[in-house]
Amino acid sequence: MTFFHYLSVIFCSPLYYLMIGRKKMALAVHLPIYIMALFTFLLFGFGAILWLGLTFHAAWDLRSRLLNEMVDLQAKAIAREMKNVSNS
Numbered sequence: 001m002t003f004f005h006y007l008s009v010i011f012c013s014p015l016y017y018l019m020i021g022r023k024k025m026a027l028a029v030h031l032p033i034y035i036m037a038l039f040t041f042l043l044f045g046f047g048a049i050l051w052l053g054l055t056f057h058a059a060w061d062l063r064s065r066l067l068n069e070m071v072d073l074q075a076k077a078i079a080r081e082m083k084n085v086s087n088s
Contacts, residue, residue, distance in 0.1 A: 014030040016058050016061075030054055033054055
């Protein structure tokens with residue numbers, strides 16, 4: 001994950017979902033709510049709550065992806081060590 005992923009999670013969650021290839025989530029769910037959040041933030045201040053919800057959802061997805069990558073790396077390291085032990 002790049003630094004741009006983190007920035008897109010914070011500032012524009014639909015862009016994050018487009019970058020990772022989940023177009024349905026970005027266009028059907030996050031983009032309409034994000035647009036509504038922008039308009040209602042300017043009018044009523046209610047958009048901050050919507051924006052926080054979208055940011056939390058995208059951050060949770062990013063967190064789970066990073067944890068999955070870490071678990072895969074650990075599993076590969078364990079498998080490599082087990083293979084080295086069994087060969088000796």
